[in-house]
Each structure stands twice: as structure tokens, then as C-alpha cells.
Amino acid sequence: MIRRLMLIAAMGSMTVAAMAAVGPTAAQEQPAKNRLTVQQAIGVLGCLRGLDGYQSVVKTRDGETVVARAYEFGDGALRWTIARNIAVLTEIENAAQASRKQIIIELSNGAGKIDPNTPEAVKFEKQWDAVLATPNALTDKLQRLKVSALKLDKNEIPASAIAACEPILDP
Numbered sequence: 049m050i051r052r053l054m055l056i057a058a059m060g061s062m063t064v065a066a067m068a069a070v071g072p073t074a075a076q077e078q079p080a081k082n083r084l085t086v087q088q089a090i091g092v093l094g095c096l097r098g099l100d101g102y103q104s105v106v107k108t109r110d111g112e113t114v115v116a117r118a119y120e121f122g123d124g125a126l127r128w129t130i131a132r133n134i135a136v137l138t139e140i141e142n143a144a145q146a147s148r149k150q151i152i153i154e155l156s157n158g159a160g161k162i163d164p165n166t167p168e169a170v171k172f173e174k175q176w177d178a179v180l181a182t183p184n185a186l187t188d189k190l191q192r193l194k195v196s197a198l199k200l201d202k203n204e205i206p207a208s209a210i211a212a213c214e215p216i217l218d219p
Contacts, residue, residue, distance in 0.1 A: 083183035084190070086144050088215055090180075092190075093137035095212035096130050099198075099205065119203040126198075129191045133216065136189045144179060151175045192218050 084092065101118040121127060153160055155168045155175075162168045195217050198205060210217070 083185065084187040084215055085180065086140060086182050086184050087180040089137050089140045089184055089187055090144065091212045092215055093134065093141055095209045096134050096137065098209045099130055099213075102204075119198075119205065121197065121199060121203070123197060126193070129193065133190050133193075136186050140184050140186050147179050148176060151179075190216055192216050194218050 099119060101116050103114050104117055105112050106115050149160075151172055152162055155172055156162050162172050193213065193216055195210075198210075200210070
């Protein structure tokens with residue numbers, strides 16, 4: 049079962065019914081050289097979602113209000129690339145969550161809940177860690193971003209966000 053769950057995470061989104069029919073494949077055995085793991089993909093997704101913009105406090109005549117602001121990339125193509133990457137990575141995130149739910153259902157005999165400090169919890173952690181460590185084929189679709197396109201001298205993008213995007217950034 050663990051091999052099937054890892055394959056789901058590696059391939060992207062699939063229904064749980066389809067997952068049951070999947071066996072190990074050569075694609076799973078020999079991942080592409082620069083393929084991101086599920087965990088890395090989820091981290092990059094968080095970064096890209098953060099590039100949607102930021103919030104700032106603006107003074108008004110009635111006090112202050114919070115407004116959403118977009119980063120100033122000045123490049124529609126960059127925003128399009130970010131949006132496409134978000135779409136790909138969201139598929140991976142959804143597939144990982146489906147795998148997580150399936151692991152819980154199987155280990156809890158359908159109860160849908162695993163109590164902490166139990167043998168099932170240990171098995172869950174082991175299987176979930178294996179899913180997160182699986183290279184994902186959908187990451188082959190990601191388009192790389194140039195650091196210069198982020199205009200870091202103009203946009204105060206947090207360093208933690210930049211670090212999370214590192215797997216898809218080119219200097």
C-alpha cells in the first residue's frame with residue numbers, strides 16, 4: 049500500500065479509487081534528476097502564494113485600514129508563470145492530502161482518526177514521511193523564475209519566501 053500512496057504523490061492528483069489500481073512503475077523507480085519531492089513542492093507552493101501580494105496599513109481620515117497590494121513585477125509574463133506554477137503545485141498538494149486521508153482511513157480501519165502515541169500513529173508518521181519524500185513527476189512542468197524578475201530591490205519580499213522558492217529560482 050505504501051508504494052501505491054507514494055506513486056500517487058509522485059504522479060499528482062488522482063482519485064482514491066484510481067490509486068488502488070496503480071502499481072509500481074518505472075517512472076517511480078527512476079525519478080527525473082531535478083524532480084522536487086512532495087514536501088519541496090508544497091514549500092514552493094507556499095512561496096508562490098506569498099508572491100500574490102502583501103498587506104499594508106494605510107491611513108484614512110477615519111483612522112487606518114489594511115489594504116492588499118500587489119508586488120510590482122512590471123511583467124505580466126512573470127505573473128502568468130507564477131499562476132501556472134501555482135496550478136501545478138496545487139494538484140500536488142491536493143494529491144498529497146488525498147494520500148494522507150487514505151493512510152489515516154486504512155490505519156484506523158475506517159474510523160478516520162488516529163490517536164497519538166499508538167502503534168498506528170507511528171505507522172502513520174512513517175508512511176506520511178515516505179509520501180512527502182517522494183519525487184513528484186508534475187514538478188517537471190514547473191517553469192523556473194529568474195531572481196532578477198522578482199525585482200528584489202523594489203519589492204520587499206521576505207527572505208523566508210525567497211528561500212522557499214529556491215528550488216525553482218535561477219540567479
